[in-house]
Amino acid sequence: MAPEQGTQDRLNARLEPVVRLLDRIELVEGIARRQSTGRTELVDALTHRQVLAEVGKRLASLPPADVAHLLESVRLDQRRLAWEQLSSAAAGLVAWELPPAITEALVEATPRARLAEIARSLDADGLAYLAPFLPAEVRAEVVAGLEPRARAWLAEVAAWPEDSVGRLMSHELAVVDGGETVRQVLLRLRRGEGALAQAETLWVVDGRDRFLGAVKLPALLRTPLRTRLEALADPGVTTFGPLEDADAVARAFERYDLPSAPVVDGRRRLVGQLTFDELAHYARDRAERAALRRAGLRGDEDLLGPVWLGARQRWPWLGVNLFTAFMASRVIGAFEGSIARLVALATLMPIVASIGGNTGNQTATLFIRGLATDQLSPANLATVAAKEAAIALVNGALWGGVLGLVTFLLYGHLGLGLVMAAATATNLLVAAAVGMAVPVAMHRLGRDPALGSSVLLTFTTDSMGFLIFLGLATVFLLD
Amino acid sequence: MAPEQGTQDRLNARLEPVVRLLDRIELVEGIARRQSTGRTELVDALTHRQVLAEVGKRLASLPPADVAHLLESVRLDQRRLAWEQLSSAAAGLVAWELPPAITEALVEATPRARLAEIARSLDADGLAYLAPFLPAEVRAEVVAGLEPRARAWLAEVAAWPEDSVGRLMSHELAVVDGGETVRQVLLRLRRGEGALAQAETLWVVDGRDRFLGAVKLPALLRTPLRTRLEALADPGVTTFGPLEDADAVARAFERYDLPSAPVVDGRRRLVGQLTFDELAHYARDRAERAALRRAGLRGDEDLLGPVWLGARQRWPWLGVNLFTAFMASRVIGAFEGSIARLVALATLMPIVASIGGNTGNQTATLFIRGLATDQLSPANLATVAAKEAAIALVNGALWGGVLGLVTFLLYGHLGLGLVMAAATATNLLVAAAVGMAVPVAMHRLGRDPALGSSVLLTFTTDSMGFLIFLGLATVFLLD
Numbered sequence: 001m002a003p004e005q006g007t008q009d010r011l012n013a014r015l016e017p018v019v020r021l022l023d024r025i026e027l028v029e030g031i032a033r034r035q036s037t038g039r040t041e042l043v044d045a046l047t048h049r050q051v052l053a054e055v056g057k058r059l060a061s062l063p064p065a066d067v068a069h070l071l072e073s074v075r076l077d078q079r080r081l082a083w084e085q086l087s088s089a090a091a092g093l094v095a096w097e098l099p100p101a102i103t104e105a106l107v108e109a110t111p112r113a114r115l116a117e118i119a120r121s122l123d124a125d126g127l128a129y130l131a132p133f134l135p136a137e138v139r140a141e142v143v144a145g146l147e148p149r150a151r152a153w154l155a156e157v158a159a160w161p162e163d164s165v166g167r168l169m170s171h172e173l174a175v176v177d178g179g180e181t182v183r184q185v186l187l188r189l190r191r192g193e194g195a196l197a198q199a200e201t202l203w204v205v206d207g208r209d210r211f212l213g214a215v216k217l218p219a220l221l222r223t224p225l226r227t228r229l230e231a232l233a234d235p236g237v238t239t240f241g242p243l244e245d246a247d248a249v250a251r252a253f254e255r256y257d258l259p260s261a262p263v264v265d266g267r268r269r270l271v272g273q274l275t276f277d278e279l280a281h282y283a284r285d286r287a288e289r290a291a292l293r294r295a296g297l298r299g300d301e302d303l304l305g306p307v308w309l310g311a312r313q314r315w316p317w318l319g320v321n322l323f324t325a326f327m328a329s330r331v332i333g334a335f336e337g338s339i340a341r342l343v344a345l346a347t348l349m350p351i352v353a354s355i356g357g358n359t360g361n362q363t364a365t366l367f368i369r370g371l372a373t374d375q376l377s378p379a380n381l382a383t384v385a386a387k388e389a390a391i392a393l394v395n396g397a398l399w400g401g402v403l404g405l406v407t408f409l410l411y412g413h414l415g416l417g418l419v420m421a422a423a424t425a426t427n428l429l430v431a432a433a434v435g436m437a438v439p440v441a442m443h444r445l446g447r448d449p450a451l452g453s454s455v456l457l458t459f460t461t462d463s464m465g466f467l468i469f470l471g472l473a474t475v476f477l478l479d
Numbered sequence: 480m481a482p483e484q485g486t487q488d489r490l491n492a493r494l495e496p497v498v499r500l501l502d503r504i505e506l507v508e509g510i511a512r513r514q515s516t517g518r519t520e521l522v523d524a525l526t527h528r529q530v531l532a533e534v535g536k537r538l539a540s541l542p543p544a545d546v547a548h549l550l551e552s553v554r555l556d557q558r559r560l561a562w563e564q565l566s567s568a569a570a571g572l573v574a575w576e577l578p579p580a581i582t583e584a585l586v587e588a589t590p591r592a593r594l595a596e597i598a599r600s601l602d603a604d605g606l607a608y609l610a611p612f613l614p615a616e617v618r619a620e621v622v623a624g625l626e627p628r629a630r631a632w633l634a635e636v637a638a639w640p641e642d643s644v645g646r647l648m649s650h651e652l653a654v655v656d657g658g659e660t661v662r663q664v665l666l667r668l669r670r671g672e673g674a675l676a677q678a679e680t681l682w683v684v685d686g687r688d689r690f691l692g693a694v695k696l697p698a699l700l701r702t703p704l705r706t707r708l709e710a711l712a713d714p715g716v717t718t719f720g721p722l723e724d725a726d727a728v729a730r731a732f733e734r735y736d737l738p739s740a741p742v743v744d745g746r747r748r749l750v751g752q753l754t755f756d757e758l759a760h761y762a763r764d765r766a767e768r769a770a771l772r773r774a775g776l777r778g779d780e781d782l783l784g785p786v787w788l789g790a791r792q793r794w795p796w797l798g799v800n801l802f803t804a805f806m807a808s809r810v811i812g813a814f815e816g817s818i819a820r821l822v823a824l825a826t827l828m829p830i831v832a833s834i835g836g837n838t839g840n841q842t843a844t845l846f847i848r849g850l851a852t853d854q855l856s857p858a859n860l861a862t863v864a865a866k867e868a869a870i871a872l873v874n875g876a877l878w879g880g881v882l883g884l885v886t887f888l889l890y891g892h893l894g895l896g897l898v899m900a901a902a903t904a905t906n907l908l909v910a911a912a913v914g915m916a917v918p919v920a921m922h923r924l925g926r927d928p929a930l931g932s933s934v935l936l937t938f939t940t941d942s943m944g945f946l947i948f949l950g951l952a953t954v955f956l957l958d
Contacts, residue, residue, distance in 0.1 A: 006723050007731040008853055019858065065734045072854045075862055097734075189700045198697055200679040217696040218677055221668045244485050252486040254763060255544045255576075257756035259738060276755060277736035284733065288848065295844035296837070303849045304859065307866055311873040314841055318834065318878055325833040326885070332826040339818070339825050346818050346825035347811040350832070350941065354804040355797065358775070362793055365774035369767065370782045374487055375552045379498065380783065383554055387786055394790040399797055406805070462829070 015070050018058045022078040025051050056085035064090065068097035071106075076304055080109055088114065089121040096129055100285065101302050107133045116141055124150040125170045128157040165249055166242035168282055169263045169272030174199030178212050178230030182223050189217075203262050203270055204233035211262055211270045213237060239264045242271055249274065250283040251374070290448060296320070296455075324459040328353075331463050335470040338478050344411055345473050348420060351403065353465030356427035359395070360457045363388050363435030368453065371443045385436055392432035396425035415477045423469035427461065430468075434460045494549050497537045501557040504530050535564035543569065547576035550585075555783055559588055567593065568600040575608055579764065580781050586612045595620055603629040604649045607636040644728055645721035647761055648742045648751030653678030657691045657709030661702050668696075682741050682749055683712035690741055690749045692716060718743045721750055728753065729762040730853075769927060775799070775934075803938040807832075810942050814949040817957050823890055824952050827899060830882065832944030835906035838874070839936045842867050842914030847932065850922045864915055871911035875904035894956045902948035906940065909947075913939045 025048060059067055059082060067086065071079050071094065083106050086094060095103045095118070107115060115134060119127060119142040127146075131139055131154065143151055153171050160166025174195045176185050189196055196202075202220070204212040213233025223232055239262050240249050253261070253276055263272040296317025302309075332339070332349070339346050366388075370376030376384060404421025408414055438456050439449035504527060538546055538561060546565065550558050550573065562585050565573060574582045574597070586594060594613060598606060598621040606625075610618055610633065622630055632650050639645025653674045655664050668675055675681075681699070683691040692712025702711055718741050719728050732740070732755055742751040775796025781788075811818070811828070818825050845867075849855030855863060883900025887893055917935050918928035 007719065007727045011731075011853075012856075063735065065736075069734070069853070072852075073856055073859055075859065186700065189697065192697070192701045196697070197701070200696060217679060217700075218668065218671070218675075221665065221696075222671045222676070240486065248486045252490075254759055255548070256542065257544075257759070259755070276738070280733055280736070280759075291848065292844060295841045297841055297844065303845055303854060303863055304866070307869045307873070310866060311870045314838070314870070314874060317841070318837065318874060321834055321837040322830070322878060322882065325830040328833075329826050329830050332829065333823075336822045336826060340822045343815045343819045343825075344812075346822075346828075347808050347815060349825075350811070350829060350945075351801070351804040351808050353829070354807075354937075354941070355800055358797065358800040359793070362774045362776055362796070365771060365776065366782055369770065373551075374490075374548070375782060377491075377552055380552055380554065384782055387783070387789060390786045391790045391793070394786070395793060395797060399801060403801065458833075462833070466829075 011066060011069065014062060014066055018055060018062075018070060018082070019074065019078075021051055021055045021058065022074060022081060025055075025078075025081065052081070052085055055082060056087075059086055060090065064093035065097050067094045071098060072102060072304075074304070076306065079304070080106070083110075088117040091118045092122045092126055092130065095133075096126060096281075099288070099302075100133075101305075103130075103133055105302070105305070112138050120145065123172070124153045125172060128154055128167075131158065160242055163246045164242065165240050165244045165246055165263055165274065166272075168246050168278050169242065169274055170278065171272050172198075173270065173273050174202045175270065176202050176204055176215075176229050178204050178206050178228065178233065180229050181225065182220060182227050182229070182232070183225040185220065185229060186225070201260055202229075203273065204229045205270050206230070209269045211239065211264045211268050214262065237262065240274060241265065246279075246282055247286065250279045250286075253279045254283075293448070294454065320455055324455060325462075328459060328462040328466060331466040332470065335466075335474060338470055338474045341478055342416075342473065344413070344416060345470060348407060348416075349466055349469050352420070352423045352427050352469045353462045355399070355403075355424060356431040356461035356465045357458050358431075359392065359428050360431030360435035360461050361454070363392075363432050364439055364453050364457055367436055367439040368449045371439060371449050381440070388432050388436055389429070392428045393425075396428035400425035400428070416473070419469065419472045419476060423465070423472055426468050427465045430464045431457075431461045490545060490548065493541060493545060497534060497541075497549060497561070498553065498557075500530055500534045500537065501553060501560060504534075504557075504560065531560070531564055534561060535566075538565055539569065543572035544576050546573045550577060551581060551783075553783070555785065558783070559585070562589070567596040570597045571601045571605055571609065574612070575605060575760075578767070578781070579612075580784075582609075582612055584781070584784070591617050599624065602651070603632045604651060607633055607646075610637065639721055642725045643721065644719050644723045644725055644742055644753065645751070647725055647757050648721065648753055649757065650751050651677075652749065652752050653681045654749065655681050655683055655694075655708050657683050657685050657707065657712065659708050660704065661699060661706050661708070661711070662704040664699065664708060665704070680739055681708075682752065683708045684749050685709070688748045690718065690743045690747050693741065716741065719753060720744065725758075725761055726765065729758045729765075732758045733762075772927070773933065799934055803934060804941075807938060807941040807945060810945040811949065814945075814953060817949055817953045820957055821895075821952065823892070823895060824949060827886060827895075828945055828948050831899070831902045831906050831948045832941045834878070834882075834903060835910040835940035835944045836937050837910075838871065838907050839910030839914035839940050840933070842871075842911045843918055843932050843936055846915055846918040847928045850918055850928050860919070867911050867915055868908070871907045872904075875907035879904035879907070895952070898948065898951045898955060902944070902951055905947050906944045909943045910936075910940045 059070075062070075067082075067090065071082060074082065079102075083091065083094075091114075095106070098106070110118075112135065115138045119130060119134060119138065122130060124146075127142070127150070134142070143154060146154070157167060157169075172195045176188075176196075185202065200217050202215045202217075204215055206212055212230055213235040214237040215229060215232050215234065219232065219234075238252065238256060238258060240252075242263055242265060252258070253274070258276060260273055260275045262270055263274060265271050297313060335345075367376065367384075370384070400421040400423075403424050404417040407420040408417030411417075434457055438453045442449040442453065538549075541549075546561075546569065550561060553561065558581075562570065562573075570593075574585070577585070589597075591614065594617045598609060598613060598617065601609060603625075606621070606629070613621070622633060625633070636646060636648075651674045655667075655675075664681065679696050681694045681696075683694055685691055691709055692714040693716040694708060694711050694713070698711065698713075717731065717735060717737060719731075721742055721744060731737070732753070737755060739752055739754045741749055742753060744750050776792060814824070846855065846863075849863070879900040879902075882903045883896040886899040887896030890896075913936055917932045921928040921932065
């Protein structure tokens, strides 16, 4: 252990008392079940209630992100118990921090009255986030109780396409009019009016709500008091449209290290703002879901969710894998005659397939990254592809040679060694070609290049590996 | 095309003229080489210089992040050409935005005099970042020319361990004394003194430099002018120590959506600050390197780098893969007698291995994610492991049954079908066990669980798949 306590240690220290309390509840319940005389039950019920109240008190003192982390890492029954002890206001904030799958499961298990209470405790932006999780009646009930502006905002957000900027933007905007002077704005900031109470960047608009530019507080403070905001506003700030793809915008936030950015419509009217935390939250969820999907897991698989759900979520992928493995095995089936005559072929063929899969995966990883960072473009595709092919040739010659030699030494069969070398080199080339083609094709089709690449890749390198090796062996060694 | 131009389109539109100019240079050079009469050469040299000057002018108008993106996506010769046209000041900023591997290559190709010029154009934080890339003499020369404070800072940063907070923190601190009043601080902000010119959060310290708390500008503006800063400072702000692991801190920044945080030493003295952009930059580099390493690529593989480098970077992994594939194939080799007697075994065995590798990979992906997000802890490991084992049992019974049936229908051999079913189910269990054990063991050893998991996993599921299937077949069908 380092002498200095790390972030994670401090988080665990904060959460540990709550986890201990949750474990105690279980203990108490266990005892209550065993001794079922009326008296102990009463005592236990009291203890039980006391412990729950203590859990609630502890949770109330933790930031929502910590509570979310706790809910993510405890057992399902404890998760529900802790969730039920949260105040409505806290529950709403915690839901925003949770992975969507867990929010979904918790909402499902929560009585409607409490859901409505939670929803009512949120501001318009928070509600816009939670609304899609809520049952239709609860949503309708809460929306009916909103003030008209908030209701309009909610409808507007829901109208933007999924994964667009419009869905992510917030309407808590620190807007000032270009005609106002620095003195006027400073006075408003001093009074802490509405969205101006927290803002570190002000958005300046003209009389028709059109975006003129941004003013940061430090700059405002350094400017003579009579200056008008329109003279101070920086028009060069990066703006986004509500229809833009949230993924691309998240990358732009990263690339330019933006803390926040205004969202303007086609007529340059200011309609919302994006903040780095919203986008980081979005990007994290997306990246996690993508990583899981790559392994054929539904994007929202929950490490502590129920077994039957976990088992079923893996069926589609297992089915696909079984099918492709079967198809590859049919290639071998076609050569059973050859294998029966030279059984060493059965021993060696998985090596050719495996090394192909491996190389293809390397190329695919590079291409997927290049596509994700926009580093790979139609303009440089040919250059990069030529480079990858050259690498496959070099490595195919080298490692094919090594494998051929080892095979020769092992079996004392020169022909078999040569076939092994040729098959390995050829399959490396095939693997590089597929490793490039699949991600690029997926990308052109507007799909996640990482998704599906590995299945198609393994299928091709396996089948081709078997075909090339067994085919060459049949033609040159057995005919 | 969407009617609205996206972020990426706008970036491409900004970069396209530069790329066209770079392509033109090549054209000019090509013509010059072919027609080598003195006259055209002179004309061409002039055109050449003009085009280069134009490239420099265009690059000067782009933000450093855009220039970095351009350098990442053009051919090696064009990359160097563009890099050479940057002003020293711009080159220093662009280097910070580039992946370390590209910075390294560019620094290597840059004359020392220019490197010194670039380094001198940077502030202390920028220099601290670039210093490790510079040749020792250049570094010494530049450091000798620094003012004492900057020199001390540079030495301090270099003294912290790699991947620690100390290496990432900045010393451009907006510090105010707790004894100062709001009025005094507002006056200093108005004058735009030093680090106070840009700061949106002020760090308040006492007379002995000990950290008292944070004050955000909006809060400062709302406070009566005579209030002392120590009364206003929020002491609850998250602080970090210079020795903490940068990875864990990057996760904490994400979890709590921190825009910035103070770094304090063991005696709570303020020694630096972290900002979200520094940490996002660090986390991005780390995540990318990890994704590449998982596929056995050196973390800094450059899509457009030279061929021989790309080929050599893949050798260690190919070697490891070849070795493990060979070991797995030796398992088959031990059963060559059985295969010779029942050649269908050769056809079916890759299916058992493949479905094992697939399931193991799913489990490993979930565990790697759980470990990375600290969701998986010693406290809940047993619960999660039991769940994964249960899933493997359910799916093993189900899909083993399906495979056994298909095998029976295909070969009309009941024993073979039963062996296939049993081997598949068993290998699914083995795969789940290995998929859990490898990431957890790697994590306990303090290594990246994602790295190496896939090799070990494939090796085990392949070998065990072959062993179980061929072993069962030999015992029950052939003896």
